[in-house]
Amino acid sequence: MLAALILLSVGIIEIQAGGTPICPTITTPDWGEVSCSNENNVGSRCNLSCQAYFDLVGTTGDAIETSCGFDGMWSTATEFECVPIKCFPEQVSPENGEVICSANNFAQSVCVFFCKEHFDMVGLSAANNAHAICKDDGDGDEIGQWVSSDGSTDFQHPFPPQCQPIRCPTTMEAPLNGQVICSNRDYSGSYCVLFCRDGFKFANRKEKIVFSSCSKEDGHDSVGEWSMPDAPSCRQCTRAEEVQLVALIHESEGDRGQYQVATSMIAKVLTILRRRHGINPTLRVNRYSSSVDASNEVFTTAFTLKSSKREIDAIPYPGKGANTTTALRYMDQRLTGDRSAKIAFIFTNELRDFDAEMEMKARNLVEREVSLFVFTLPQKNRARTWIREQLVKITRDDTRVYALPRMRFTNKYKDEVAAKINDITMTKGCDFLI
Incomplete structure (x- = not known):
C-alpha cells in the first residue's frame, strides 16, 4: 500500500494511498509488550504494558491505553519503559550461614538460607526449609516484597534468619575420681574424652577411655544432646590376685x-x-x-x-x-x-x-x-x-x-x-x- 508524508503545522502525518492517515509505529522497549486492535491504523486501540515481573515506569497502572486518531496521532504518548521489579534489601549470608538466590533480588527470585554444621537457624520459619521469595506486591511500582517460606509478609521472627550455635544443655562433667577433656565445651561438635585417675577404672566397662560428643539430630531449637549423657563412675582398683x-x-x-x-x-x-x-x-x-x-x-x-x-x-x-x-x-x-x-x-x-x-x-x-x-x-x-x-x-x-x-x-x-x-x-x- 502506498503512503505519503504530509507536513502540517502540527508535524509530519503519514497518509495512506487512499487518503486515510496512519499513526506512527509504536516502538516496543525491552521487556515491554504492545497489543493493538488494528496495528497503527485510524481507530486502532493499543495497550502498552510490561512483561510479567516488570514494572511500567511513570504509572501505577498495569498498562497505557492509546488510540490512533483521524489526525494520525496517538491519543497518548507512546514511549514507555519497563524495569524489573526488585525486592530490598538484597539478601546476604547470615553469620555462620549461607544464602543462595536463584536471581539475586529480582522478582520471583528464591533465596534459600542454610546454617553451617553445628549451627541452627532462628527465624523465617526455620522448620520449613527456610527461604524467601521476591514477589510483586501489586502496588504499581518497581519495588516488590519478600515473602517468607510460609507465605507470610509479616515476619514474626528475625529476617533474614540467624544462625546460632547448637549447644548441649550442660557441660560434660568429669566422673568422680576421673577427668574430662572437651574440644569445645558444650557446643555441638565438641568431643569429650573421659578417663579415670591412676589406680581407678570405669565400673562395668573394659575401656580405659570413653568418649561423648555433643550433636543434634533434628528439630530447630538449637539444643543438642550428649551421646553419653552421664559420665560412668570410676572405682578404685585393687592389686592383681x-x-x-x-x-x-x-x-x-x-x-x-x-x-x-x-x-x-x-x-x-x-x-x-x-x-x-x-x-x-x-x-x-x-x-x-x-x-x-x-x-x-x-x-x-x-x-x-x-x-x-x-x-x-x-x-x-x-x-x-x-x-x-x-x-x-x-x-x-x-x-x-x-x-x-x-x-x-x-x-x-x-x-x-x-x-x-x-x-x-x-x-x-x-x-x-x-x-x-x-x-x-x-x-x-x-x-x-x-x-x-x-x-x-x-x-x-x-x-x-x-x-x-x-x-x-x-x-x-x-x-x-x-x-x-x-x-x-x-x-x-x-x-x-x-
Missing part, C-alpha cells in the same frame, strides 16, 4: 661376681615389694646356658632374705653357652594364669644369639601380658656382646632395660624396678575390675 616373678640368670664361667649382682638385685627388689608395697610374689629362679635344667629351679611363695637367697646362691652353674630363646620359652611355660601379673627378669652378660626367632618369642610373651625386664651384668676384660636396641626388642619397652656394671647399681635401680612392678600389678588388677 596373684603376682608371679620368674628370673633367669646367665653369667660367665667362674665369675661369681656376675651371679652375685643378679641375685642381689632380685633380693633387693623383692624386699621392697614386700615391705613398701605389700606385694609377695611367687618366685622362680634358675640359671641358663644353652639349656635350662628345670630340676635346679628355686621356687618359693614367701621369699625371705636369708633362706631364699641362700637357696638361690646354691643353684649350680649350668655350663657354657647361651640360648636366650630357650630361656624365654622356659619363662613362657612357668608364667601361667590369666588374672595374675606376670613378671620376667633376664640377667645376661652377652647376647650373641639374637635373631628373629628370639624376637618373635619375646613378642609372644608380651602379647600374653608378660612384663619383661632385661639386666646386663658386668664383664671383666671382655668386649660387650649385646646391643641395647636388641634388648629393647626383647622387652618391647625401653624403660625396662638396665645396665648393672657394678654391685652399687643394684641400689640405684632397685626402687625404680619395684615401683614399676607395683604399677604393673595395679594395672592388671584394674583390667579385671567389674
Whole structure:
C-alpha cells in the first residue's frame, strides 16, 4: 500500500494511498509488550504494558491505553519503559550461614538460607526449609516484597534468619575420681574424652577411655544432646590376685661376681615389694646356658632374705653357652594364669644369639601380658656382646632395660624396678575390675 508524508503545522502525518492517515509505529522497549486492535491504523486501540515481573515506569497502572486518531496521532504518548521489579534489601549470608538466590533480588527470585554444621537457624520459619521469595506486591511500582517460606509478609521472627550455635544443655562433667577433656565445651561438635585417675577404672566397662560428643539430630531449637549423657563412675582398683616373678640368670664361667649382682638385685627388689608395697610374689629362679635344667629351679611363695637367697646362691652353674630363646620359652611355660601379673627378669652378660626367632618369642610373651625386664651384668676384660636396641626388642619397652656394671647399681635401680612392678600389678588388677 502506498503512503505519503504530509507536513502540517502540527508535524509530519503519514497518509495512506487512499487518503486515510496512519499513526506512527509504536516502538516496543525491552521487556515491554504492545497489543493493538488494528496495528497503527485510524481507530486502532493499543495497550502498552510490561512483561510479567516488570514494572511500567511513570504509572501505577498495569498498562497505557492509546488510540490512533483521524489526525494520525496517538491519543497518548507512546514511549514507555519497563524495569524489573526488585525486592530490598538484597539478601546476604547470615553469620555462620549461607544464602543462595536463584536471581539475586529480582522478582520471583528464591533465596534459600542454610546454617553451617553445628549451627541452627532462628527465624523465617526455620522448620520449613527456610527461604524467601521476591514477589510483586501489586502496588504499581518497581519495588516488590519478600515473602517468607510460609507465605507470610509479616515476619514474626528475625529476617533474614540467624544462625546460632547448637549447644548441649550442660557441660560434660568429669566422673568422680576421673577427668574430662572437651574440644569445645558444650557446643555441638565438641568431643569429650573421659578417663579415670591412676589406680581407678570405669565400673562395668573394659575401656580405659570413653568418649561423648555433643550433636543434634533434628528439630530447630538449637539444643543438642550428649551421646553419653552421664559420665560412668570410676572405682578404685585393687592389686592383681596373684603376682608371679620368674628370673633367669646367665653369667660367665667362674665369675661369681656376675651371679652375685643378679641375685642381689632380685633380693633387693623383692624386699621392697614386700615391705613398701605389700606385694609377695611367687618366685622362680634358675640359671641358663644353652639349656635350662628345670630340676635346679628355686621356687618359693614367701621369699625371705636369708633362706631364699641362700637357696638361690646354691643353684649350680649350668655350663657354657647361651640360648636366650630357650630361656624365654622356659619363662613362657612357668608364667601361667590369666588374672595374675606376670613378671620376667633376664640377667645376661652377652647376647650373641639374637635373631628373629628370639624376637618373635619375646613378642609372644608380651602379647600374653608378660612384663619383661632385661639386666646386663658386668664383664671383666671382655668386649660387650649385646646391643641395647636388641634388648629393647626383647622387652618391647625401653624403660625396662638396665645396665648393672657394678654391685652399687643394684641400689640405684632397685626402687625404680619395684615401683614399676607395683604399677604393673595395679594395672592388671584394674583390667579385671567389674
